[in-house]
Amino acid sequence: MNPITFYEHEKKVWNDIFTEIELNELEKINRVHKCSIFKLLRKEIVATQYVGFIKIKNKTIQVIPKIFKNNDNENLHFLLYMLQYTEKLKIKNFSLTSFNKIDGSFFEVFIWLYARNLLDILKPGIKKQYVVNEENSNFLKGKFLIGEHIKYNNFNNAKFFCSFDEFTEDNRLNQILKYVSNILIQVSKNSTNKKYLKQILFILDEVQLKKVTVDDIDKIHFSRLNEEYRPIINLCKLILSNTTISFGLSKIETFSFMFDMNKLFEEFIYKFIKKHKEEIGIKNISGQKLLGKLFGEFNMYYDIYIKDENNRDIIIDTKYKSPADMNKHYGLSQADFYQMFAYSQSQEKKIENIILLYPKSTIEESSFKHSDGINKINLFIKCIDIQTIWDEKNKRLNKDAFIDNIKECINID
Template structure:
């Protein structure tokens, strides 16, 4: 199986060695676009294929491509760090299963990204099943040789007039054939078909053995709607969420048949936005913040930019990536993340920040009456933070352009990263 590792917007040469893999990737990309997705690659150049803004992994018959975020220098060490950071960001945003201890274990093994994702799922699923398989009570009615539950006298008299040795009963059966177990079994079977690593295959087979009494099901999206979590089953929720990605990722369409193509893809700008919001929320105490004052996607704090004159209906919804309230409940800081690699100060004094981004933050500042407003970008060499004051006689709002360094191990170097985030927010990380 041929593996290729590239970063966002990196070129893959159309060599004879790559041609078979690229033709299968192109067929997958066309199918993906036909199902409503944005193109994963740019196919227009005859000399090479260029990755676009998705990160993750695509497996097709005979090979796989992993696309990593562009956060470090080219080379093996840079790609390894980018791979580790991608796993950390996916874990932080709950798109994959795995806590710090799981990532630490996986990080010591040199495996393709796809195999690492499978290993994380298999290890966590097996651990949870050993703690206890999901069960539920199902009411059943049947003829039995002995009394179980409640004897249904009327039905018994009709059905067993000639069979006095039988009793028609209604009883509750404690079964493991639940929607949660069906989905975990289906996902494990799919991943067993894909994985090439012996240790992961062994764990996936153990999972399937644990769930031997569970119905084999060709899972569709509506099956996930049948799950209702409670205190006993909420521990399975991250596994089910990942199973949804797995079973959808097997094909752009839900009907898979024997097709072996598979993908787990994430738009990098959305992943970066969610990662920063969840990171600040998780470490709110160290930033001296109250979690109830942090509003990701401005949930509970969304506003309209304009109102129509004749009926006062709101138009042009404003939805900042992150709003942090002050002690009085009014917005203290608005932060909008942008996954763009800007120009250096020497190339452009504005670093290539677009007018549209500035205008957007200007609208946020005025509508929310927020004094401090930040555009946050990934750091690139040669750039420096900028701070601007909005022009106006009665306005003192400012807009800042800030950066965070992602070319470090975000998991093991977390204290330095939190210190940097704290400085951006104007807060000291404890």
């Protein structure tokens, strides 16, 4: 069954697609993510800025960006590229041409990248590592744990409570791979992916299947002996960090893997500017920073701070919004304007210049200026032309066009 496809901010009549039970599952996913993956209205369901994949029982939903009109492949190519560029997707054998082998499904591409690369690593042999074991043994081996021995064997002199190192394939690294592979084989619908995942699970047959978390992944220590696993383990972390899973009696009932495009767009812009700051003409740049608390309670962050070649301090606030989400004030509410004003006045040295940076759509660039004799703020509406900076034919950025676009955006003379 093909996935139900939503574009960002697209509305659909929910009872044409979902049962009330399935709608309740979507509400649960919203609660687990602590945000609105979907807005659930009386008659409609509305996608938000989150993109990705959701499985509810036998039904799958795909939410994809709508940067390039009427071109799903190009939208997903650019999304995958942004994930790679921001180092969220760090895979050795990464190629956007593989996307066309997986029937154009966003999440199946992730599974294919994971399974294909992991198989290449596992085929020469499964990785064994030393694992510290503690057990009550009939034989004394390794380190004798006196305290534990007294606790468990006070009346049994035939046992020895010991700690010893075992060189085994049943280690944390392989347990992570088996757990993630077991999840993916349950949610994949692609026959090639299922075949690869079955091969992986066969190789890892002697490894315990146990639940792992992102904290378990963070405990993995990489050395020259297991460095080749780092990209795959990073992909496991990416998958587990962005998913919610609900298990039934014997299988996964609901599964979601979602990204916030607001945050991804912000990080993408920041990393590009930082990498090319000399070519753009920027002296200093820093990423998201806590400016302080408004009314002592609400945290205020800016996305990007730069000092241009004219020594002007500028805050760049990225706004990933679709044309349908725009109103006469570029999608900004009165509260947003208050926020911009608070940004400019929050530091000891007032920052007068704020750029709101959008993906280019149907909006036109503009500016607003305010001065009451004491406080001054210049607010600029600027756009990144994704159509120009993305080279779909070669699946890469047009670096020079991107640099020129950023230069135009920070030109506030």
